[in-house]
Amino acid sequence: MTAAHIIYWMSPDQPISLADDLAARSDELLLDLLQARPDLASPPPPGVAVLAQRALSAASINRCGEDLDVLSVAVLETLGALRRASGGGAVTAAAITEALSERADTAAIGARIDSLAALALIWGPADALQTGPHMPAAWPWRSALATAPINLLDLASIREKIDRLGERERDLLTTLSTGPGLGRTRDAALGPDSNRPVPQLIAQNMLVVVDDQTVELPVVIGQLLRDEEPAEPTPLRPPELTGAGGRKIGLGEVDAAAAGEALEFLRHSTDALEALGAQPATVLRAGGMGVREIRRLTKVVSVDEKRMGLVLEVLSGLRLIDSGFPVPDISDGLEPSWAPTTSADSWIHQSSERRWFSIASAWIDLHRRPWQIGDRTPEGTIIGALVGSIPEGAARAERMLVLQALAEAKPGAAVTPTSLGRQIAWRHPRWIRRLSQATIAETLSEAQALGLVAHGALTSAGREIVAAGSAEDVETHTLAAMARSIPAPIDFFLAQADQTITAPGPLTPELTADLSLVADLESGGAASVYRVSEASVRRALDAGRTGTELLAFFTSHSKTPVPQSISYLIDDVARKHGQLRVGVASSFIRCEDPTTLAAVLSSPVAESLSLRALAPTVAVTSETLIDVLDQLRAAGFAPAGEDATGELVDLRFRGARLPTPRERQSARKPSLSLPSRERLGAVLTHMRSQDAANSATLVGPGKGGSSVTGGGLPATALLQKALNSKSTVRLGYVNAEGFASRHVVVPRLIGAGQVIAVEPGGDDEHRFSLHRITTVEMVD
Template sequence: MSGTTLTDWLRARDDEELAALLRARPDLATPRPADTAVLASRAGTRASVARAAEGLDTLTLAVLDALLAADADRAPAPLSRVVGHLPPEVTAAQVGSAVAKMRAVALAWGPDDAVALPPAAREAGSPAAGLGRPAPGLDGVDVAGLLAGLPDDERKVLDTLAASRPIGRTKDAAVVVPLGKAVTPIQRLLARGLLVRLDAETVELPGQVGAALRGGPAPSTRTVSVTEPVLRTSTRKAALIDSTAAGAALEVVRHTETLIRLWSADSPPVLKSGGLGVRDLKKVAKAVELSDRDTTVLVEVAAAASLVADSETTSPEWVPTTHADLWLAAAPANRWATLAAAWLDLPRVPGLGGMRDPKDRLLAPLSDELRRPVAPVERLRVLEALAQLRAGVAVVDADELAALLAWRAPRRGGRLRDDMVRWTVAEATLLGVVALGALSGPGRALLDDGAQAAARRMADALPEPVDHVLVQADLTVVAPGPLEPHLAALITETADVESAGSATVYRVSETSVRRALDAGRTAEDLHELFRTRSRTPVPQSLDYLIDDVARRHGRLRGGSTSSFLRCDDPALIAEVAASPVAAGLQLRKIAPTVLVSPLPLLDILDDLRAAGFAPAAEGTDGQVVDLRPTGRRIQTPARALRRTLPRTPGADQLLDVVAAMRAGDRAAESRRGRTVSPRGGSGTGTGTAETLTLLQDAARTGRAVWLGLVDAHGVASQHVVEPLRTGGGIVEGRDPASDEIRRFPLHRITSAALVEES
């Protein structure tokens, strides 16, 4: 075991194990390692070891701490010694399982009976896990007695190092002076031998002193929770979960439609510091009837889905994009899938909206302060924990889920770790990804197969669109389910939503009827709509309302001169001309039945309606036209459509990386013969011409060749091939290990050598 290095141990792993390692630690695969030695070097770096340790659970970290206490980072430690540093309730099987997890991510290696750790593992352990190296001068010394008589300032230094890491930084270690000349506590401790000087700015607490101060080798591992917290769950019918999720999906789609309409007509300004102002957020919250926190999620997801964006003009505003029109034209399930996928990849934390930063400044929605690049990864952790439960199994308490995830990865998440779990569950419930505490069927499809599969699953969960409504005597119209798109557009045009849910209630009023007539509908169109689409008798009061509004509607007609008003009734024209609003509109009578104005027609119609008149706009053919603005739009920013969450490399890609490392290993181990360098480097050749000659000779004699190459990104690699042919700047050869035919550009070859035959 003493001669086994991490490189040797990795070379002994099979291809599937190495691919699994690269999947668990993707930083090791970028850029592609030239061979296993490069992989081992990367795996032992401080940053990579710390990143890998973030994925370890509490028990595995306790075993890591015990291994450090047994100095496994300096020499392989037998497992029998490791067990002594762990709580008594930890079994040998649990230790073996924890060590296996560390071996799977190359944080530990070696045979089953002994374990080695990379030197950087000591910095990845718990602060109180490892002890410093023993000081030979303290062997056989009564360390406890020495500690008992220390002054308070010296004891404070030792206690600090014992409670954290044994390595300390100080300027007092520049020179070691005798005890009589020592001034500072550090200098006196160095003189007593209770600290060891490593260099001019670094000291180490000896292992004997640390053990004496702690009262044992690794007390931190004795209080750790070594068993995973129990998660209380309940069971629901999968159909109930999916139907509840479908209801939430319809609601969030409806709220997003409202947001787009609201900001089309009245775009809120972008704050000078970026983001959305409090008043504008509350305006949206009132329109969609959601809390400020849920409204923050709504606007963040809409922006992430590129439905709204910063106009980036001189006076920037939040404006719907052209992509919003495509979204509005899509089916409800597809609209939901767009929102859900955008939320899953959102590199921001909406839950921070409305909170204050350390300087007591309010964190505004859509501002840069809410950006957290790790948010998609943390969000995915929560959903994957729910996905591990069987379909229909729900979590009773989000706090228990937070405790479970904290045990599984105590190093991840930072100070927002538990809040992130609670926020993710709440946001997923708002969006229909989670329902009743369980992952919904569409939510599971989103995780496993992406947005398109989630849309298909949501389409199955959504109730079938209905082609009818129920008209009530109080002028309300009940939609017993989601309406067909065409019918929904007609009803929305003619009535206002009074309450939404599985059964939406609309109310018909004089204003809503006039809106439909303004859009070009006739009274007969409206009568026909309710007569053919209502499963209940149409009340006379509705017919009377439609006829009464229609009788007054359009008697006054407007056009452009810029603008004109005409009416067959001279008395009505005279009434308009005499009204207080006429002067402001600059109306002038040019005939008993005609008024003209230099103002835009839309402004004239709006002011006349506010004054109690009911004018309508007409086109060149005399028919009623709809002049209502369609709303502002801006071009969708290209960056808004980019996926932010990095995709995990596929199995084939990882196996390709492993195959390239194996080739590098073979090349490094091959004994080389005559070597040439096409770039004029070491070797006997004179350049590309001799390299080409060597390759042609090898192809003719069937000899294997070692090639050194640099790819387009400057990454070096080595390969052993049997050249078959050269030409056109390409070398084509067979890989002896895989029997594959490979092609290499001649200008990428940095050196070449014949492989000596054994």
């Protein structure tokens, strides 16, 4: 049973108030109202009358209007128009249905009337519906645009009207279409006989009068002037989500394609972290990262600047990179730099689906739009990376609107940006002027780059990440969906004769680390290609691997026989590697082959290092160990570093790091928590209690009744009297927050500065501090 049914059964002789209407509703219906409009419950209203006052306030109605679709707005506009036509009288539901019957289905109109009644935006029986004076606050616009006369025409006719306009009129409409659609002018009060542009446009229904000095541009005209593709304005039915045509694809194919994009984005993110660790990027004076640094990163990671901007913004949102003075600091503390945080090391070793979930969640929660990097602000300044935020929540709300609209399509069904824009405009008309087609297209492009969307459809993981539920449930279900989409990691590869290594699927993290040490990545993706070279083998030997260990690694993991080209290369590099040993003297060079050391001493590098021979197999220098290694390698030798015990040491640079900020964002920030139904039940109980207290019948003086104002001994004495006679009293009480309330209770116990009481007919005990009781009154 809906709220509307209960309201319609009432047939008072005179219009009822919203307070009377709410008082007649059941607890379940009031709980539905508080859950749909949670602002009404904070702070808990002291009775239904206060609840009704809040529900009628312009601020609360405005918040409620955020969730109204175009048909609901049209019902409110029609109700308002019919009330004005009747001189402010009540309106029947049948009249609203008849007025909109040619534009919407009768059942849909009735459902909207029931829904608006449940929200307390309208009330009364079906033959006498009413609304409050601030109802226009629920509209997405200042005037009644959903029911404006221009919307009774089709798009072709509206385009013809626009094409027939003069230059002055068209320029005026074009100016209004680029802003909120409102214009201030004294010409709004002029009649249709005036030859000025505004009165002429009003006469043609191409501008709507708000008041004597304000006009508003109809939504559909603004969309056409912005070269958008709106839906036909006459039908008040939700537009269908349509695709671009072509062959039909299934959800499995969508998930597979998105998984490849997700893995590629994870690889680019990891490469960006390594590049910033090896060489942190200087922070600009105005904040953010400069174009030169971004271009350097694009070359290292092999992506374009647009994708690099998205990667950097997401990593920053997840606090995997930050600005500060990293260790080691290449600037010597002179200026801050962008570098990975310590959290990056643990993030890199997480599973692919968990890393993807953190990346996707960080993107959804970003307060900036990465696709705007490089564009110009209205003031003409260039929008840089990692700088210049937009108002809190706006960008996130845009992404959620786009993803949730995609989720309404059938699983695996492709949806065009134009169709998606029409759907969002119908379900959320307040976003028509804020969410342009370009923004929708760019948001879809970013979602596709992250693996949330593929082939124009939302993936299984994308549906889970925008689903309703607790943060824990959303994370669990999303991780499970992405784990099913990403191919299972493999622990093998294919070694080729051209010294390339082909991985036919994503490798396990351990195998990826080992293979990256001995080979260089040439092509990433779901299937990746690596190349073994003399430099990559030397890198593995420098890290402490031996030639025998490298051959065993390829033999144990390659599904194909190890080609001779790879085994010969490893043997050749390993034979030369380490003949020269560099230690700390400041540094020393030792070599078991006197001929090799003699070649070093006779080369030009000996002079630059200031080498001094101590023996046929030993030489020393004042240069550091790293400098000696670098210069010898540049001269064509293959030295290896060793420690004091003669063991090889891994001298690879581990990358600069910054401490993770304390305010680091979680992988998925919980959405704004709404009060639970149990908590709202307590609010409702308090409200009912206040109504009962306010309507209680007091005992008259002639019946032995009495009352006390203020606490102290008189109040305690009257409470003791009620306790002894098991009588009911009405208490005036002020809690610790200063909130005043009334309670009708039966005292059970008085002591220790407190009164323990129960409500009449109930068993739940309530405790009241004696010093906070303001009045005590006996109740009949």
